[in-house]
Amino acid sequence: MSILQRLNDEMANVATVVQPGIVRVLTGQNGAGAGTVWHSDGLIITNAHVVGHGGALRVALPGGRVLPAQVIAHSRERDLAALAIEANGLPTIQPGNSSALQPGDWVMALGHPWGVMNAATSGIVINVGRDLPDMGSTAHNWVIASLHMRPGHSGGPLVNVNGQLVGVNTMITGPDVGIAVAVDEVKDFLKRTIGSTTPANMV
Amino acid sequence: MSEVLKSLSDDLAAAVATAGHSIVRIEGRRRSPASGIVWSADGMIVTAHHVVERDDNLKVGLPDGSTVSATLVGRDPSTDIALLRVQASGLTPATWINGADAKVGHLVMAVGRPGTQAQATLGIISAIDEGWRTPMGGMIDAYVQTDVVMYPGFSGGPLVGANGAFVGMNSSALMRGVSVTIPAATLTRVAGTLMAHGRVKRGYLGVSAQPVRLPAALAGSLNQETGLLLASVEAGSPAEQAGLMLGDTLISLAGHPVHQMDDLMAVLSGDRVGTSVPARIVRGGQVHEIAVTIGERS
Numbered sequence: 001m002s003i004l005q006r007l008n009d010e011m012a013n014v015a016t017v018v019q020p021g022i023v024r025v026l027t028g029q030n031g032a033g034a035g036t037v038w039h040s041d042g043l044i045i046t047n048a049h050v051v052g053h054g055g056a057l058r059v060a061l062p063g064g065r066v067l068p069a070q071v072i073a074h075s076r077e078r079d080l081a082a083l084a085i086e087a088n089g090l091p092t093i094q095p096g097n098s099s100a101l102q103p104g105d106w107v108m109a110l111g112h113p114w115g116v117m118n119a120a121t122s123g124i125v126i127n128v129g130r131d132l133p134d135m136g137s138t139a140h141n142w143v144i145a146s147l148h149m150r151p152g153h154s155g156g157p158l159v160n161v162n163g164q165l166v167g168v169n170t171m172i173t174g175p176d177v178g179i180a181v182a183v184d185e186v187k188d189f190l191k192r193t194i195g196s197t198t199p200a201n202m203v
Numbered sequence: 204m205s206e207v208l209k210s211l212s213d214d215l216a217a218a219v220a221t222a223g224h225s226i227v228r229i230e231g232r233r234r235s236p237a238s239g240i241v242w243s244a245d246g247m248i249v250t251a252h253h254v255v256e257r258d259d260n261l262k263v264g265l266p267d268g269s270t271v272s273a274t275l276v277g278r279d280p281s282t283d284i285a286l287l288r289v290q291a292s293g294l295t296p297a298t299w300i301n302g303a304d305a306k307v308g309h310l311v312m313a314v315g316r317p318g319t320q321a322q323a324t325l326g327i328i329s330a331i332d333e334g335w336r337t338p339m340g341g342m343i344d345a346y347v348q349t350d351v352v353m354y355p356g357f358s359g360g361p362l363v364g365a366n367g368a369f370v371g372m373n374s375s376a377l378m379r380g381v382s383v384t385i386p387a388a389t390l391t392r393v394a395g396t397l398m399a400h401g402r403v404k405r406g407y408l409g410v411s412a413q414p415v416r417l418p419a420a421l422a423g424s425l426n427q428e429t430g431l432l433l434a435s436v437e438a439g440s441p442a443e444q445a446g447l448m449l450g451d452t453l454i455s456l457a458g459h460p461v462h463q464m465d466d467l468m469a470v471l472s473g474d475r476v477g478t479s480v481p482a483r484i485v486r487g488g489q490v491h492e493i494a495v496t497i498g499e500r501s
Contacts, residue, residue, distance in 0.1 A: 003207055010208040103323045104219035104312065106212035124215055124312070124325040126354055131318055133355055146324035146352050161209045176324075176352040 010161075011122060014108055017163040019118045021093035022110055022156055024060040025050050025069070025083070034111035034156030035059060035083065036168060038186075040090045044083040045186055046155030047170050048074055051081040059085045062118075073193035078140050078181055079170045080189050093157050096164030098143055098182035101128045109149050109169050109178055111156030121178075123147030128182065133173045141182035143167040149178025214365065215312065215325065221367030222314045223321030224295040226360055228264030229287070232256035238315035238360030239263065239287065240372060241294045242394060248287040249394055250359035252278045253376040255285045263289050268319060277397035281341030281405055282389060283374045286397040297361065298368040299387040302345060305370050307331055311349055312363045313373050313382070317356025323363075326351035326382075328370075337377050340405060340468035344388040347371060351382050404473030407500035409440020414463045415452060421485060429462045430454040430485065441498035445482065452485040456495070471497065 001009075023035040025046050033050030037043075044059055051057065051071055059069040065087075073082040101107075108122040123146040130138050143158060149172050158167035158180040167180025190196065225241040229250045237254035241247075248263055255261065261273040271289045278285040305311075305328060312323045332346035349362060353375040361369035362384040371384040396403050412431035422428050430452040436442050447453075453461055456470045457480035470480075476499040481492050 006207040007211060010205040014205060014208070102216040102219070103314075103321055104212075104216035104325075106208060106215065124212075124323060126324055127318070127320065127322040129318075129320070144322075146354070161205045161212045163205075174352075177354065 011108070014159060014161065014163045015110065015118070015120045018093055018108075018110055018157060018159050020062050020091035022062065022118055024112060025155055026058040026060060026066070027052055028055050032112065032152070033154045034152065034169070036155065036157045036165060037090045037092045038082075038095070038190075040088065040092050042085040042087040042090065044069065044085060045168055046081050046083060047079045047168065048076045048081045049079055049170075050155045051083070057083070059083060061087070061090070073189065075189055075193070078185055078189055080168065080181055080186060082190060082194065093159065093165045094163070095183050095187065096160055096162070096166045098128060098141060098166045098184045101125050101143060101160070101166055103127055106161050107143070107145050107147070107158055107166060109145070109147055109153050109156065109158045109180070111150075111153030111169055113150035113152035115152065119153075121148040121153070126177070132179065133177065141185050143180045143182050145178050145180065146176060147178050148176060153178070215323070218312065218363055218365060218367040219314055219321055219323045222361060222363045222369070223316070224266050225297040225369070226314055226316045226321055227266065228316045228318070229254055229359055230262040230264065230270075235356050236264070236317050237356045237358050238317060240297050240359070240361050240369065242286070243296050244292065244294050246289040246291045246294060247276070247394070247398075248273065248289060249372065249390055250285050250287060251372065251374045251376065252280050252283045252285040253374070254359050255287070261287060263287065264316065264319065265289075265291065265294070277401035279341065279393050279397065279403035281337060281339040281403065282343060282385065282393050283337070283341070283376050284372070284385065284390060284393045284397070286394050300364045300368045300370050302386050302388060305331065305347065305364065310365060311351060311370060313349070313351040313353060313357050313360065314363045315354060315357035315360035317354075322354060324352040324354055324357070336465055336468055340471060342389070343377075343385055344392070345386045347384040347386055349382045349384060353382050404476050405500040406471030406473065406475045407441065407498040408467075408471060408495070409437035409442045409498065410447065411435045412453065412464065412467065417452070417454070417485065418488070421490070425454060425490070427454060427460050427462065431461050431464070431467060441496055445493055445495040447482065447484065447493065447495070448486070450486070453482060454485060454490070455483040456480060
């Protein structure tokens with residue numbers, strides 16, 4: 001098999017491994033974004049901007065089940081929200097380390113752009129850090145990637161070659177530049193808000 | 204689980220790290236900084252002309268994190284190349300890929316240093332073709348187009364091949380909406396001229412013109428379909444001094460037929476500055492020949 005064929009198989013495999021850990025976050029009648037299963041006992045990470053201002057919030061699992069969801073933590077500054085749903089044994093996406101990412105590293109973003117379920121786009125890391133293009137320095141870490149992220153990717157996972165979560169897709173600064181909240185920020189956010197990165201300590 | 208993909212990812216990151224040793228930050232404009240390439244170990248830096256908006260108070264951010272002041276050696280707007288010099292030694296000069304080894308379909312990265320670290324975007328070489336002339340009249344030795352994203356501040360940085368060596372210098376100013384790379388051959392030629400003379404001479408006539416179809420009878424006898432109708436002649440310009448007038452149609456200059464503006468640009472090369480050449484024109488339906496002394500574009 002050629003290197004290119006092996007590469008194709010491996011990229012497809014990353015998508016296959018990650019997809020069961022991606023949910024849809026439904027707000028109101030039509031609003032929807034993506035979410036990433038952080039813990040098998042019903043802890044979902046998404047963007048604060050996907051959750052919006054309350055209202056009836058539901059999470060659609062890959063199998064089709066739709067469950068009511070509650071916001072248990074929220075940070076507009078980091079554009080993160082943690083949701084709880086009554087579920088167990090959910091497939092998760094294993095968290096990686098965004099601090100280990102380097103410019104040039106391959107990454108894949110998944111989500112539901114324009115209602116296309118679990119659509120994947122891949123590219124490489126442009127930069128990791130606090131600087132955002134055209135917005136300057138911020139207080140938080142971001143992964144800036146060269147790929148075709150779209151609004152429906154929001155809240156979905158950005159993963160590395162091993163299918164590990166390295167970021168939560170949050171915004172684009174152009175058709176070819178996608179930005180994700182670095183996964184190390186997600187860990188810090190969960191520790192600060194619910195005191196743990198697992199749902200055992202949820203309050 | 205992802206053996207090839209992981210190798211690819213690691214190789215790309217390694218190529219960025221290697222390339223980064225020869226990529227600098229250029230602080231020469233009001234908005235965000237851009238990128239430059241270490242041309243020689245003793246401090247010559249090549250970058251894009253359009254990112255160096257001022258002639259002094261220039262700064263260069265070196266790969267080791269330090270920032271040093273730089274002087275402008277020279278610039279050539281026609282090829283969008285500028286050459287700077289920094290007081291530094293032991294820099295890592297760029298390694299260049301032989302132009303013939305770059306092929307359509309190859310994976311390449313645009314790498315820049317608009318901030319402190321090297322940053323990268325990935326794509327493939329979309330097209331390689333023969334040399335072309337920029338709208339400003341500069342000669343680029345080969346046409347290299349890619350689908351890499353030119354991230355803000357990437358202009359002046361290199362297009363990097365799989366091994367971390369450079370294909371050329373990226374500029375987002377030469378063509379709108381297309382990522383083109385200036386090959387090493389052009390950089391070598393222009394940088395050499397800038398080192399020797401501080402500028403690249405360009406010929407100057409002082410006219411604006413547009414292509415027009417020649418009358419059928421003339422087209423037949425001249426064996427030429429189109430010429431350049433002079434739409435304006437600048438006061439005091441070489442064209443005016445030679446007696447060229449608004450409404451003349453230029454059909455050849457220095458013996459070279461001019462069908463379109465590109466042809467005229469090609470004739471107005473630096474080596475013709477100061478020389479007297481014959482201009483064939485159509486005036487009042489008659490062909491005339493007038494001697495013109497080519498000026499130099501300031």
